[in-house]
Amino acid sequence: MHSPVASSIRATPNGLQRCAQASLRCVALAASTLFGLPLRALSLDPAPATLFNPVSTPAHEIYHLSLFVISVCAAIFLVVFGLIAYAAVKYRRRPTDDDCEPPQIYGSNQVELAWTIIPILIVVVLFLASARVIHAVEDAELPSDALQVTAVGHQFWWEFRYPGYGFVTANELHVPVSVEGHARPTHIVLLSADTDHSFWVPRLAGKTDLIPNRRNETWIDPHEVGHYVGQCAQYCGVQHAKMLLNVFVDTPDDFQKWVAQQKAPAVASEQAATGRRVFENNACMNCHTIAGTDAKGTFGPDLTHLMSRSTIASGAAPNDEKNLRLWVEEPDAIKPGCLMPAMQLNEQDVSALVAYLMTLR
């Protein structure tokens, strides 16, 4: 799913970074094989959706904190593991030992004090480092021209509203790139229509839950054009697994073009009039909206510009004629347990309907 656009635009790491990466790779490989230290992911290049390859300020802040915390923990591990291994080997009973008991030591105030105070100091440092990042991310002041998006979690898809532009789309979030001198962060309000969900695109920001009857928020300011993948990270029901999040970061021009296209009403083409009638005469219109028609349902995704999206069913299948047809005929074949009913249309109606859907660009 990694976009070629993103990797070509990514800055080349300088020598020092490369060197650091290479040595980390060796250490991490050995460590993860032996002791399960989670450093292995650092060595992946180009990284998939991982927090170790951030492209947005909140993810950057977390990335730097994570390197610090991992280093501290790795150091503690090496010291304490070394001591345990040393004691376990050095003080084992040997065949040559006599039967008498070793000296009975009951404790030592100095030593105990030391291993109380040192951890307290480490904890204080970790707390301060975390508190700084919490403040930097959660309490950040966004500029007034930040793009406002409202994300609404549904079983099992994402609704994205752009209140500033007055349109609604689904499953694929488009935001402008936010670069030095032309900062345009995106402020995302998180709501839920049914159960809990969680908005998680690791390269852009940490996750924040979407909870019914509650307003949460998060923000991103992606520095690189590209396609970033995430998915729902809070169990929300049968199809929690197929609730992907696709975020497209566009250049300002591309973003404006996309906005203009999304704002336009649905294309009304004569040759697809039959399919449109099928849509309007069946239950489709109860759940889906197609701007400029009578279909105003909000239970399912807005289909006004369906064909501008690359996937259907929240990332469960590529958006092409074959899959659209299958989706209308038998949604469970793509996403078993999803809330879209099989409409039981006849062959002719399905063909007309799919032909109509294919015109919704």
Place this chain on the structure above:
Amino acid sequence: MAEAQPIIRPMPPIAVAPEREGTRPFVQTLHDWIVTVDHKRLGLMYFSYGILFLVVGGIEAMVMRAQLAVANNHLVSPETFNRMFTMHGTTMIFFAAMPIVFGFMNYCVPLMIGARDMAFPRLNAFGFWMSALGGIILYFSWVGGFGLYGAGSAPDVGWFAYAPLTSRAFSVGHSTDYWIIGLLVSGVGSIATALNIMTTTICMRCPGMKLSRLPLMVWMNVVAAFLVLGAIGPLTAAQIMLLVDRYLGGHFFDTQAGGSAVIWIHFFWVFGHPEVYILVLPAFAIVSEVIPVFSRKPIFGYNIMVAATLAIGFISLSVWAHHMFTVGMTSYANAFFVASTAAIAVPTGIKIFNWLGTMWGGKIRYSVAMMFCVGFLIQFLIAGLTGIMLSAAPFDWQLGNSYFVVAHFHYVILGGIVMAVFAGVYYWFPKVTGKMLSESLGKWHFWLFVIGFHLTFDFMHIPGLLGMPRRIYTYEAGRGWEGWNMIVSVGVIFQALGILVWVVDVIWSMYKGRPAGNDPWDAWTLEWSTTSPPAAYNFAEIPVVRSRRPLWDLKHPEDPDWKYE
């Protein structure tokens, strides 16, 4: 002043109590076990019941791992997978881990404080049977879950059952009701047992057994019992509220009528985090007994160990919202829970250092029990360190609810608690049955289990770091998760083999094991002064102790412990 010697009369080796002799008909024996109020039998029943569910929960885990081994797998349906992880989590926490640690508490605490039974033997039986009933109700959901619909099902809302997924709008049928009532009933049993352990420790200690001489095993189990009282209450309250929501038109968690989903999360984790310590303190307890005996040294820093245990008990009541860093709390609340969570690392660290201090300068005898303890130390260290990573709230925003978290808490529970439980089994099996477990099969068990554990849970951290959320029944190829998941699944086979070897070892040794004698490990606490297995009345004569290691005093009259207290 008291006399110079403790009074502990080893029981004469006249084998078992009369009612245990093997000629009774099976039905009679079964009846004896069902109506028993003997803390040792109830302890064994708790333990066996827990092991039964450990195997059941393990099979559920194996189904999940088979499904996730490769991308786009269709082995089980999403509905089945969701039931598997819900039942796995619920089973392992409430019906495997808790009964197992309660089994150890029940068996060991009265023996270690020189008592003849618990303070309330019948309440003890009541507690066990309530827990047993809870498990049966939960598993009855497989046949009764859909109620009138005629088909069975099991709960599929996840073991923490976040609202409003549990409301009638999203959870039709009765599977969630079985889940609620199963936990409600077993919770009542847990509270009964906790009260009993506390009362027993406070009131039933033998002469000379001051609080400052309590074996650490007893100290830690008592603190765990206090935590049960503090934690199960909120859970029970929340379950009742949920039942009211589902059947009496309540709106506590009904978000569509103005209820709060977040309140459920708070209630659940106010229970859920102390629960971790309810399980881990008894594991610490076992390790604190086994390491000194096999290192041939007293526990290093007894006082600070007790203080650290109490500190863990208190702090663990104030850390619950670190499970909630992603629900959108204010920055101040997040910072507070970072601080309290990181703070609990200090007393936990003290414990690890004290166990290390106990081994230091000793003559460590690597019996299987001690091998499990060393494995515990290293694995619990790693579990603690990934816990530190998760305690940093911003890092948790990335790691929370991913496979990294799943790896972390399995490190705690399997790598820590279960390893300690195995150590405890190898240590006390000779006392319980009068037979030794096989050391060579034990070593097979240890290595198979440890290799399987590391294959599974070391590599499980990685998909989490690569963005794989937990509780997904399948995933696409090409996101960097496939290979790791395969390794994780393969590790399960080794763990299952390890458990199999252990079960064979236990059954074989029960009949054919080498006779153990009263005190095979040359240990120091009171249970080793009585027969193996102990008579129904535990001690022919109530012992009198003068130090923390009464049997040391007895064996080394020239240099007794009480001189140094």
